[in-house]
Amino acid sequence: MANLETEFCGVKFRNPLVVSSIEPTNSVDKLKRCIDAGAGGAIVKTLTDIPDMHKLSKHSKYAILNNKGRLIRGVIPRSFSFYARSGYSSDPYEEWIPHLKEAQVHAEGNGAQIIGSVGAKSMEGWRDICRAVEDCGIKLVELNFGCPHPAMMPGVCGGSMIGQDPEMAAEVTAWVADAVDIPVIIKMTPDQSQPIEVARAVRDAGASAVTLTNRYTGFAVDIETGKPYIGGPAGVGGPWIKPLSLRWVHEIHSKLGIPIAGSNGIFDARDAIEFIMSGATLMQIGSVLMLKGIEYLSEVVDGISTLLDEYGYPDLPSIHGLASRQAATSYQAHFEANPVRAAIDQEKCKFPKCENCIRSCFHEALSGDNGTVVTLEENCLGCELCYSVCPHNAIEMLDKAA
Ligand SMILES: Cc1cc2nc3c(=O)[nH]c(=O)nc-3n(C[C@H](O)[C@H](O)[C@H](O)COP(=O)(O)O)c2cc1C
16 A cells, blocks of 8 residues: 655645645534544634625535536536635634644544634734644644635735735735744635746745645626626636646746645546646645535545555655656757657548548648548648547557657
8 A cells, every 4th residue: 555644844644635725624523524534634714804704604605517607406527617705714713722722633643634724814913813823733824825705805905915916925924934933835826927926935935835726716607697606706616727726836846846735626536646746745625525525535535545556656755746847848848859640540440430530630631531541741740639539549649750
């Protein structure tokens, strides 16, 4: 069995799968259930002093959409859109103190960790809530610079508004890093154009790690009513967003080397492994648990070790950043790569009944001739589109020189 033990910012986790800050972490009982279901940790639903963010959670709305943009109505597809409006923790942070202590004792007894999450309205708030978290024996705190909702609250500066501004993000990070002794993680927003600058700024200001990323802000429309779902703009994510999240994990891992917790797009163990191979150390899983239940965690944790065993990896360090290291760093590498060409297996090819490859070749390299598909080698770029669209496994990409 592959070893799943993980160290993140000097803190040990029995496995790398932690529940992100979300509804399934909004009470002590739920935090304990996450641990009992096998999570390596759980991040408490963001603690706050912003009254409207408490209130927003009491008015939460969720519309879960399929790939046609319609409500899923009980059928959970592999690629759902989780379109939702929800605030931070519904109880004042002071009331959380005994619960956090209790949850942390429970987690540590199981080789896991509770992580704090904070989203405040003032510098004093950031400092006081983070200190309260630290005083509960919690070993890591995440600052929520990624939530889309404060931006829609007049007079509030929080969440993604901070995460979009490298200077403000650095200022709050430095202030908190100075006030507490535990490592500070910055949860970033994907709703921005300069994530590397923000990650660099918070690292230089004292952050020990970044979480990549919180959710995008979206707008989903129900054409039957002609209205937006759940009344207007909301946070949006789902497994389909994973390549966008992985892009930032890869870029920030390769350019800055700062420890990364991956979030935004994990449905199952395979997704978690993609995050590790892109450069993440911890994986945060959230919205899928709201659809499949907290107990689904054990399937994902078991799946990670099963896949590692299947591919012959003994542990997590052996795959950490593996794909990131093998990514081209410039287009020059692509220009210099060995050219390939499409070769048709005439036995498997179903032409003229099927013309998928010819229809998708935009370089005039494939044509139907005398009842067979023929490759015009000098036109074939080796782009592999025909290989993707062939339903009969009749195309192989071969070295042009061979
Ligand atoms: C309903 C809902 C509530 C959330 N609440 C919080 C929150 O309080 N604090 C936070 O940092 N992120 C919050 N998030 C973001 C999640 O923690 C997570 O980063 C995001 O859902 C992407 O991960 P996923 O693809 O596994 O869902 C919330 C997400 C959803 C869907």
